[in-house]
Amino acid sequence: MGNRKQPIVEIRNLSKSYRRGSEVISVLENINLDIPEGEFLAFMGPSGSGKSTLLNLIAGIDGADSGMILVGGVDITSMTESELAYWRSINVGFIFQFYNLIPVLTAFENVELPLLLTWLSRKERREHVEAALRMVNLSDRMDHYPGQLSGGQQQRVAIARAIVTDPTILVADEPTGDLDRASAESVLGLMALLNREFGKTIIMVTHDPHAAEKAHTIITFEKGILGAPV
């Protein structure tokens, strides 16, 4: 699998460590990785091996110590904080383990949130939001608040929010980690669909072998070292 197309993500000599007091914990050491466009990639590996750390670096929500990350040919490691924020709003869709919806906003408003940063008109925003919610099969739950939705439904709203801006890459950190079997199945089905039908590049961290099965490629972490793509 793999190199069907030009890589959308290129990682070069990437290192990341955390400092805890005087102790420096090296999490990622000299990582090199290419992710082709249209890929559905899963990161697996033991807890604390640095999966989330790498995902956050690719998504531009954390900074590297050294090395380079190119997304769509653009080096995101050299961007300032506000450049990165703008870049994220256009290029990255996020799906987290705990849905991360704003509890005081309805499903519709949560999905609309990232569009407030665009120049779209109210009407255009409405169209985008409705299309995204239709995609995740929640058109009838638009006016529900997160507290009125099941975990699986909330995660689907989060997916709608992630895709509403039509980002370059989708990143998902244990998207099914908090869901029961059936809900997980529907969320994974949705992600597979987005990858297959809409060509979305998806990078997913998971502990669940069942979830990893949906991916084209699985990379296993071992203490900051990447295993060969499988």
Added chain:
Amino acid sequence: MHLFKLIYRNTFRHKQRTWLTILGVTIAILAFGILRTLVNAWYAGVEASSSVRLITRNSISLVFPLPLSYKEKIQRIPGVENVSYAVWFNGTYISEKNFIPNFAIEPESFLEIYPEYVLPDDQKAAFFRDRGAVIAGRKVAERFDWKIGDTIPLIGTIYPGTWNFTLRGIYHGAEKNTDETQFFFHWNYLNESLKKSLPNRADQVGIYIEKIADPDLAPRVSEAIDETFKNSLAETLTETEKSFQLSFISMTEAIVVVIQLVSFMVIIIIMAVVANTMVMTARERIGEYAIMKTLGFGGWHLSVLIFGESLLITTIGCVFGVALTFPSAKIFREHIGTYFPVFTISLNTMLLSLAASTLVGIMAAVAPAWHATRIRIAEGLRRIG
């Protein structure tokens, strides 16, 4: 949707906490408004004073009188346009509780020098004609339900006996801050009576009031008056009406300063209360702020949310507080109004309340907004779950 909607929803997420905070702001602004109004009322007498009026009193103390014979001499001093005089009578109406400032005056010259006490012409003429007549301010007349023609008895304290007056006029103030609580009657009426009962206290006045042509003349004329009576039996002290009023107020100025301090302390206390609410609120939402940052929202957006929420709380509190100031001031006026002839909430006080509440809203949000702006996304997200 707009960010303002999110501000609104965030504000009322914890209804009880928010309303309690708003209640705190309301009470603080109410207290602030009343205290400011009290301070203003204190100074109202000074502000209402005219810069073309001088007051001459006995240089030893206000309680010592001046001879009536000074009038002519003062009249001849260059710069003096008119002279009048008054005696602090200090009579009691029925009971000590009914405090009414009452003075024996020389009607024609007095009303000429105090044009802010406005009377209809017929009432004025009736007052001048009848030596037993009295005029009263609109507020006292309303308070005791006096009608023209009523007989009003005062019990003398300085001048013993019961003194009956006929109400011939009710004056109203030309300005908003004119004192409408006073009671003026003929000095002659008092003097004629004293001539018979206490001859050694007759032909004396408490103060002289001079009208001068130009405020700039005040120092020169004052000096000339005091010079005239130097080395005479009763030496004089002449000053502007404003400093005369201030000399009364200075006796209680310490209290006024304390009231002013308390009014600002109230604001500082509520600042701490609102800041506490905002810190709690922002801490609970660190995860949500991290999500918004992830989506591309900047520190600026988060600041709008936090400042917006804080200002919404303080502004609602301010509106309620200012609204409640009016009925409270009314109650205040009804109970102790006669001590403060002017007890109205000024526009200035309302603007000051608004400014104070805005300041509170801003100060309370500074730390949480700063914190939210600086939180690193990866850290913030870690707090969820």
